[in-house]
Amino acid sequence: MLRRQRSGQARQALASSLAVGLLAALLALPAGAGLLDDDEARRQIRDLAIKTNERLDTLSKGQIELANQIQALREENARLRGQVETLTYELESARKRQQDFYVDLDGRLRKLEQGPSLDAKPGEESKPLAETPRKPASDPAAETREYESALNLFRANKLKEAAAAFDSFARAHPESALTPGAYYWSGNAHYALRDCRKASEAHRLVVSKWPANAKAPDALLNIAVCQQELGDSKGARTSLEALVAKYPDSSAAGTARQRLKK
Template sequence: MSGTENRRLPAIASIRGVAVLFAALGVQQANAGLFDDEEARRQVSELTVKLNERLDTAARGQMELASQIQALRDETARLRGQVETLTYELDSVKKRQQDFYVDLDGRLRKIEAPAPTSVDAKTTDDGKPASEPPRKVASDPAAEAREYEAALNLFRANKLKEAAAAFEAFARAHPDSTLAPNAYYWLGNAHYALRDCRKTIEAQRVVVSKWPTHAKASDALLNVATCQQELGDSKSARATLEALLAKYPDTPAATAAKQRLKK
């Protein structure tokens, strides 16, 4: 073997060693790349599973929420129906109560109507008419009754503002009429229906102060106590109820006053 060939052998061995090294490195990189792909797939798979679980949970939550919303809608519809029914029944009760009091008012007016009396002209001893003090212009009971009935019909028709104005006009025009206490009483009721308790108290107190023996005086006093209570004046309301029991012990209003005082 020549010297030249002897020098080539170590070089060839070195080249082979480098080739083997590169081959080994290539295998490691391939394995590393393969490992990275498998890990990525595993992580993607795990994320997919978790995402699906969350989507399922969200879907179930939405279904439950939709079910609850529908249940609330059904309950709201049911309650609305009950409210409408109760409102109708309350309106019916109020209407029957108004009709009852109006009918009672008519019956009382028939009882309270004064009997007509004949007035004989007085004369002196010499046959001449005796002088008399000037009299007030005679009222027309029939006209008063028509005017009063017109106001009462407005109240019956639930035209409360018009009824209040009509009763007030009647009371001012006919202060000495036998229907005046009734007019003030219904004036107070009209104001109460209009949720004006202060005017209600004013009207009902006129009945109690000017006509204390009238059939409606006890009810008027009970109405005063009701408004005082609604205005937050419990002390005055209690005092009024106690006064009602003392003045009108044998009336239906007194029975109601006793029940209220027990509460």
Template sequence: MPGLSMRRCSGQARVLTMALLLAVPGVFGVRHAHAGLFDDEEARRQIRDISTKTNERLDTFAKGQIELANQIQALREENSRLRGQVETLIYELDAARKRQQDFYVDLDGRLRKLEPQAAPSTEAKPADEGKPPLDTPPRKAASDPAAETREYEVALNLFRANKLKEAAAAFEAFARAHPDSNLTPSAQYWLGNVHYSMRDCKKAIDAHRVVASKWPTHAKAPDALLNLATCQQELADAKGAKMTLETLVAKYPDSAAATTARQRLKK
């Protein structure tokens, strides 16, 4: 019976082999299924991470855009507020300049009333003395203080009315027509102020320099030097302005203009 036993063992071996062969593909299939499931889950996780990071970046960008827009709006409002303040300051400065102008014009009129006026001589002269000698040059026509005052007042009123071009022409005409009048230094001084009001500092400097050099003892000479220094400063001539202020302090130490000049020199 040994042959029968061997055949049975051989049959059982074949059955076991077949069972193993049938079982192996199943095992491999399960492994592949698990591997596929793992790959899909990892991909979904990475996609979620990318989506989360992208959303966070978009949120940060959106917040930055909103903050930038708010800052721009705030700057616009600040700019508008500052523009309003500048316009207000310009208006107040113009008003203050006009008040100061009116004050000085009024003061000029009051001071002129206190100045002695030249009066024509009324003494009688012999008939032969009324005619100049033949070798004597002709005398200048006698000035009319009243007429000069009226011309001067016309120019001053034009300046007071802020008719600057007309005032400049009137003061220039007065200075040419009455070079020896006691009102000519004041006319020249106001001519400088008119040019300054028209923002022509070069002509203002020329006019004030004439006052300071031609009539150094006149009451307006210190103020002319102070105005001259102001114009030099506005033209960025700091050295020239300093020299003018120092000259003013040296020549007119007790004047009100010198007090202002000392304050400016300290700055």
């Protein structure tokens, strides 16, 4: 409404200005040349007013079209912003589901790893006494609680605290059956914190010290991912090839084969 009022006011002002200019031009003609008759003067003023109105209409249409385009761009920007927010939420949800899956898988693997050790206790009586001194110093139940506490931090997305907790566990319990998992999850936490160097260091310890551990294939795959992100494409390819060669039947090896094809 305000735009129409302004457009009408501008049209009237321009028409009045042109009319005044035309009358001034007529009055300025030499006396011998004669004056145009009233009909001719009115016709010229009318034609001039029509042209002026046409120009104003064109200008108004252009302004309206521009305003419509700006509004359309605003709506498109809002739509894209909504899509970005939706995709961000879905990505975060997928990451959380994957994180929960790996935490659950870690628990299952630990149960499998701890099973044989419990069954082997009766047979340990025949082992030499020199092999037993370290075991009384460890408390498996306390270690499990400490490990679970670190996992809960990771599950709660408290990545910095989780990385510190896993690192502390690994230093305090170097001989624990849970230590490979501690290094593995420490590497994952550091990677999520965008610290690929520390992540690679933790995963390399898993691969080098516990190559038979169930987490070793995934640790080697994570090393390749970090190498790629750090710009070491050659090193990443070498790690992927080593993964396929050492752990051909693992799911991580399947992922490595797909990446090697690219």
